[in-house]
Amino acid sequence: MQKPYISNASKRKRSYIWGITAEYLCVFFLILKGYSILKMRYRNHSGEVDIIASKDKIIIFIEVKARSEKNAALYSVTPTKQKILSKAASGFIATHIKYADHGLRFDVMVVTSPLKIYHLKDAWRIQ
Numbered sequence: 001m002q003k004p005y006i007s008n009a010s011k012r013k014r015s016y017i018w019g020i021t022a023e024y025l026c027v028f029f030l031i032l033k034g035y036s037i038l039k040m041r042y043r044n045h046s047g048e049v050d051i052i053a054s055k056d057k058i059i060i061f062i063e064v065k066a067r068s069e070k071n072a073a074l075y076s077v078t079p080t081k082q083k084i085l086s087k088a089a090s091g092f093i094a095t096h097i098k099y100a101d102h103g104l105r106f107d108v109m110v111v112t113s114p115l116k117i118y119h120l121k122d123a124w125r126i127q
Contacts, residue, residue, distance in 0.1 A: 018066050018113075019064070021066070021111075022065075022109075022111035023040065023050050026111065030051070030053050035054065036054045036055065037051065037052075038052045038054055039051070040052075042092060044088055044091040044092065044095075045091065046087035046088040046091050047085060048088060049061050049063070049085060049088050050062055051064060057103060058105050059092075059099050059103070060105045061085060061092075061106050062106075062107045063081070063107070063123075065077065066113075067110065068112060068113055070112055074110065074120065077123065082106070082124050085106065086106070090126075105122050106123050106125070106126075107120060107121050107122065107123055
């Protein structure tokens with residue numbers, strides 16, 4: 001039996017919805033772990049950060065990836081993507097002076113199907 005045809009637009013829409021769902025699942029997970037959520041889907045001229053959170057005077061910039069496999073998601077956060085996120089984070093700190101004395105951290109969160117959430121803390125550092 002043949003698989004039904006699914007258009008590229010339909011696949012993109014499904015991926016987009018899965019990605020947004022993954023972000024909200026990660027926010028819920030972080031709140032349960034005692035984090036405060038400062039921003040979701042923060043954008044500036046340098047790029048976008050999926051989640052900006054804080055805990056213990058540390059501002060955490062989080063990239064969320066929804067994939068079928070954890071390793072595929074982790075490898076998708078390339079050095080180029082890290083540089084974009086780092087610049088967006090610098091822009092956030094520059095426009096939110098009240099966080100200037102906080103530490104910075106970059107995390108990656110992965111949501112897989114079947115549903116599992118992984119939180120890789122301190123995934124990289126600004127160079």
